[in-house]
Amino acid sequence: MTCFFCKGNMIESTTxxxxxxxxxxxxxxxxxxxxxxxxxxxxxxxxxxxxxxxxVDKCREALTEIAVVNYTAA
Ligand SMILES: [Zn+2]
Structure with missing residues (x-):
């Protein structure tokens, strides 16, 4: 997999x-x-x-101002 912008190397990561x-x-x-x-x-x-x-849809219904979710636990 190469970068759409600079054709660099795309490596697996988390964000x-x-x-x-x-x-x-x-x-x-x-x-x-x-x-x-x-x-x-x-x-x-x-x-x-x-x-x-x-x-995001689920959080929209939760009516909290800031929702912090862990992707691996969601
Ligand atoms: Zn790039």
Whole structure:
């Protein structure tokens, strides 16, 4: 797998995904990703993006201001 931007090497890593909704911030820790060892660009697989969407949807209903979720435990 090569980087979309700089064609560098994408290595397996984990990252913290953060998204701001209308009145809530969702933080997901330990998200598996591929990270470019040159420019630091991070890419999620299709499965991971779908899972993140589900997690964010669930938090949207929870009505908390800040939701911190551990990806591996979600
Ligand atoms: Zn890159």
């Amino acid at each position: 913290t995904f953060m998204v701001q909704l209308d009145n809530c911030i969702v933080i997901v820790k330990n998200v598996p990703c591929h990270k470019c060892d040159q420019c630091g660009e991070e890419a999620f697989s299709f499965e991971v993006s779908q899972r993140l969407e589900q997690i």
